[in-house]
Amino acid sequence: MNILMALSQLEVTGAEVYATTVGDELTSRGHNVFYISDTLTKPHQGPSFTLRFNKRSIPRRFWHVSYLVYLIKKHNIQLVHAHSRASSWSCHLACKLTGTPMVTTVHGRQPVHASRKKFHAMGNKALPVCETIKAQLIQDLGVAETQLEVSRNGIETTRFNVCEPPKNPRPVITIVGRLTGPKGDLCFRLLSECLDLEKYDVRVVSGSQCDTRFDAFKDNVTFTGYTHDVPKMLSQADLVIGAGRVAMESLLCGRPTLAIGEAASIGIVTPDNVQQAMATNFGDIGPKDLDIDFSNVANDVERVLSQNQCDPELTATIKASYNLTTVVDHLERIYQDVYIDTLRREMPVIMYHRFIQDESEKGVHGTYLHIEMFEKHLKLLKRMGFESLTFEDLAQSNLIRRLEPGKRYIMLTVDDGYADNYHLMMPLLKKYGFKAVVFVVTGETFNRWDVENPDNPETQVSLMTREQIKALADSGVVEIGGHTMSHPKLDNLSRDDQYREIIENKTLLEDLLCKPLTSFAYPFGLHNEDTKSITQDVGYQFAVATDSGPLQLHQDPYQIRRIGIFPRTDVFGLWRKVRGNYLFRKVKE
Known part of the structure; x- marks a missing residue:
């Protein structure tokens, strides 16, 4: 973005x-x-x-x-x-x-x-x-x-490592923060009321210019100015006093830390008060600014200087809560939420099944499209400037890639693995430079699940052979995904039966293709919480439904909503469905 x-x-x-x-x-x-x-x-x-x-x-x-x-x-x-x-x-x-x-x-x-x-x-x-x-x-x-959504500060936690306690002749107390505004007032009170400047080696680290009120301390306090080497500065301190990022980074270095900011004094940060400290940004934020009791600061300083390190549990908590990778993952999710919700546009994920050449191949369930119309679809997508992505593409980069500036992406998915996918679809994908994800059933040779439907039996259609599946995967234009052994309604099965259907299909395809599968499609789009957890447990990174799931693809990668393509979906119908806002309008209606 x-x-x-x-x-x-x-x-x-x-x-x-x-x-x-x-x-x-x-x-x-x-x-x-x-x-x-x-x-x-x-x-x-x-x-x-x-x-x-x-x-x-x-x-x-x-x-x-x-x-x-x-x-x-x-x-x-x-x-x-x-x-x-x-x-x-x-x-x-x-x-x-x-x-x-x-x-x-x-x-x-x-x-x-x-x-x-x-x-x-x-x-x-x-x-x-x-x-x-x-x-x-x-x-x-x-x-x-x-x-509103709380989004914590992101810290490059790898830059900060627990260091050995310093061996200073006098205890070094390092105060970090601005010398202007409320933080300047706070620093002045700490120096004038709370710290024994003869007993301690007090250092003030700040990028601010000192105003004249700090002149009285210059004989007893070192004003170091701004530093780019924060870890080194923190490692030299027996005690760090500060709020916000200062306190977090100090704890990452294992240094005893007195969290005091513009609004509150948390005191020495411990496992017992770290959640309170985090909730106030380590003293910077409180119910009312400058509502601080300074009377206990001197005692807190004396008490904590007897410690060499902060509790290791604290360091682990800070790493887990402020890790930069985790924070930016969260931000990327928010960016996607806001971007898609504001513009009401999402990358279309469209769903085909099988392709026919003449009227005799039609079925009764409407899961087919004439191959000539499919070619017209590809021509339209080309004219509209679409490029295709697969789930393997997204797994190698990031889901947010679909919002890449200057690009217009679409995902073509094809269910069941019919032989016509190999004979008819693959040549057209190559001709027009598109890719597709084909979800393959491996325990059947034809569409038994539809043919043996007692209420509405379907025409029998052959599925791909092992050789055709392998050739499709090797074509460079198709990602193969899992689709169970026999195409059952998974939500009607026990957890054990669901697991067998999913894992056996995945194992067969991975053995055939000599690589792990990335994505899975729920047969009929039907699933329950067991299905989703099994899909994740066996190693799939994405799973697609049909007309269920959130409107934003990233919000649930194990229930991705798709747009169905049917026999009557002509060029105009496809244009309506791929503009980006189709599902938002459809669901609203």
């Missing part, structure tokens, strides 16, 4: 670290990430643009919106991700004007006033970084809970 990260930064903050860290991970996954901000200090991949979001006069804001509209159109931005109040206000309007999906990560408490309540300006989805912010957005600003 083409993603624009928007910030309003005048100095390094947690929001900038978050945006660039997440942005670099997205870039490594193949996304094109752009940045726009007042300033951008952190090294980052991808183009960046300067815009003075903090200049908030009415003419300036008109300029902000106009410039954002220009960037969105010029760079084909598919989604805007804002990270501050100032940037989100302008981005919200620009996205409304251009129809661009937008999310906003909310890094701190929001101001409460009448205009803010009426105009949240957070786009399609707001992502508070902790539970306390989410509660404030609901209670104070009236943001609908359905518009």
